[in-house]
Amino acid sequence: MNTSRMRRLGAGLLGATALILTTSFATPVLAAGSDSSAKPVQIKAMGKVTKRPIPRYVSMKASEGNVRRGPSLSHRIDWVFKRRDMPLRITAEHGHWRRVEDRDGMGGWVHYSLLSGTRTVLIEKDMLTLHARPMAKAPVTAALELGVVARVSECAQEWCLLRSGGFKGWAPKARLWGVRALEEFD
Template structure:
């Protein structure tokens, strides 16, 4: 009876770890999904995680934010804001955080408050560096300007994510 109980406990613990393991990359042990940016000015995106797989897509915009959804060896499965993606070599990616502006003429504000002074306006599709994010606002840097924008109007940061 004791061994049946212990087996059940071990099975429960292993099942719990398997669920937790789904949230972490098997190679880096970093959270999945997570955001990174394209380090290079060009990056081949392949159908599978090796050089023998054909190139399906080429990202051509340095610093574009990408979401990593899986890991395999030196390869990361990524997608862009349109859901397009595949496998890319990790050496082409950077941990530097960027976002894409999802709202045309997005106001960059001096403080994280709706009535704050407007520092700049960013066009739809602008890529900005993330300096920090709280629960609802992100402090960004773009074209020499720094300011705050509502997180909900950006792609490249999770709604529940805090960046410091």
């Protein structure tokens, strides 16, 4: 395989960097969808195979996964995702294959066995503060660097509860990639 076609997305593991902060300060709350990177994504259809919403978010189960031009082993490999737990958006289904895209809109077809339903997000703001409660004035528990992958355990209207590097706290949904603006779950 030609290495110029290989896409290396980093070897960072879940919770690559987290800092403990001992002081509390307010962080402005942005409405979901107010940031260009957090535009609401509408559910357009249901998957023909799984009958689950499309688009939807999943994560990489494997630490390395081939991304193909089409939904079969006979199709050429265009990319290799190399980051376990990286959030991906499923945009189509065909048999055992899912068309996925990353934060930058790059992707292709991946075998479903390489994907997990575990929800993760990509931090889109450097030194994003995590709060003890889903409110800007709540005490800060940690700060995450830009590009860190964190696990999501629940999401409310504007906030998500994240876990990364042994730390947990609430972060504004508008600063995360891997959850829909209007999505809520626990």
